[in-house]
Amino acid sequence: MLRQIDPEAIEHIAVGAAVLGTGGGGDPFLGKLMALQAVKEHGPIPLISVDELDDDAWIVPAAMMGAPTVMLEKFPSGKELGMVFDLLQQHAGRPIAATMPIEIGGFNSLIPVVAAAQLGLPIVDVDAMGRAFPEMQMVTFYLDGINPSPAVMADEKGNRVLMHTVDSVWGERFARSLTIQMGGAATLAAFSVTGRQLKESGILGTLTQAEAIGRLITESQGTDEDPVRTVLDHLGGFELFQGKVSDIKRRMDTGFVRGEALFEGIGEWAGRRMQLYFQNEHLLALEGGKPRATTPDLIAVLDRETGSPITTEGLRYGNRVSVTAIPCHPKWRTTAGIEAVGPRYFGYECDYVPVEERLRTEGAAR
């Protein structure tokens, strides 16, 4: 079991988290560079499991909020994490025991590594999505009625905001609006939890899982193995489509990058077409106008040859890819989970059907 985050682990987590990030969660390359730099300066970060936390320990997740498009050009100064944690600690008058990722994504899995390094904290092997989602309240903590307050945001100019909102939805509204004012990307610490809350509500072991996925992809490259197949076997996922990117549209809208990508089939998929819709993350895969996979199941686009994950930002005309789907964590398959992050929440006129069930009844995936 992974016991610390060192440069090798960072390389693997960056890749594996970008698979689970379903196209979003921020750019893995930038996240990796920031985390490598932090570990180079401060040494490896202890990775602890939730079992090692006292029930009343205080754990603060660290994340970047905003559109990945913006973060590519406007990245943190490096001081925001300290400002955010300091303000929170000063306000609450209690010490922070550990940090954690709020979601698993290329950037947002590694931002807590930077925070942990700077602040001398351990990082907990857990997150609150088991994947990446675009909105702040889309966390398992929300399903368990945990309020995100006090939430703290900061930007690279030195502005800091602390919020006490009546619920997660108001937290998302205020934080999104401030993120836009802050230039489209901001550093956020929300949903601080106790050790007890985290044991009950977190999705456990997801940094270890990301590391394992990244390692599998890297190690299968240059061998006879099909890295896509290897990853899907490991995760119980499915290949929905093989194709070339034939069109990609992105637009900035209310602080998100929204858009769609079109794929023309190659090989045995020749003559077929797949469409992906995204809001930071991939949310819906259509073939011939019919849903093949939807949120909250994970839709990941992997390079057909190397198995490397491609973010919505990284998709380019002509990329030869596998579009894959991976069952989400059971917490998202409950009625409350589907209401919070299912296709209808995002305005898509279709019901959630677990991907493995959809494929069993509709066939054609492998």
Place this chain on the structure above:
Amino acid sequence: MLRQIDPEAIEHIAVGAAVLGTGGGGDPFLGKLMALQAVKEHGPIPLISVDELDDDAWIVPAAMMGAPTVMLEKFPSGKELGMVFDLLQQHAGRPIAATMPIEIGGFNSLIPVVAAAQLGLPIVDVDAMGRAFPEMQMVTFYLDGINPSPAVMADEKGNRVLMHTVDSVWGERFARSLTIQMGGAATLAAFSVTGRQLKESGILGTLTQAEAIGRLITESQGTDEDPVRTVLDHLGGFELFQGKVSDIKRRMDTGFVRGEALFEGIGEWAGRRMQLYFQNEHLLALEGGKPRATTPDLIAVLDRETGSPITTEGLRYGNRVSVTAIPCHPKWRTTAGIEAVGPRYFGYECDYVPVEERLRTEGAAR
């Protein structure tokens, strides 16, 4: 000299502050009702002068932010002021010695009376504009380099936000954006100052001044005196125009009410037209396309018969009014003051000329 705010003083302040509020600063009737209720419950509020404050006393202004149009329908629950002051006090770890109005306007002069009553604080006879202005950084404190942080906002739902911004302009951006999210109106405490800062940077005696103006208007009603003339003589102001409202346009835009009012001359002004442009407050008076008065001088619309001030919200087709102009406080006539609140800041293509100078060289006012 006024030594306490009792129901009679509230009646007068509501009227006088609406004159100085230049059409904005919130609805005087609502402000009056809230203040009367607070004083009925808690007794009269001690009014102190800045000289009575220790240099290191901590004074917190209380205000409503947003569009007057919205405040007419969405008014505070009454708990926001307590939430705002509590959060600020808890965060700063020091006691609040007094409150004050940040601006003089029908609503925002009386909101601190409500805060003072609820929290058992005195109110200081001072403000930071000597009138009302639409944006948060348009205070004399800004001219003296005072940062508005920590600023706290709250809404009637119970949401609270504390901001530390690098300067006033960022404070305005965040607060405006949150005000819009909060539904277009919110309770705000920003620009907390020490007694020393207030003595140097405040505009002194403005609650007493508002009370005196209100008293003059009320007492001249039903007599042979012309209440408009009485007020203008008291303030050294000018009547720019007498006319009837012939058109009024208002729109909500980026959290403000913006618009213009058109007046057709009556009496000796017959055949002439005046146009007023406003953003919450009246900012520019044109006759025949030429400026007659501009911000930061005060442009107030008074009922021709009663002398009662009419807010931009209260203007109705057919109202017979005097359009008046009153010289602003000298602090706004400096280069820095004109840069902060002069006509060009608001996008009007004309220079600031003190109203008395403009009228002396261009004639026609009395």
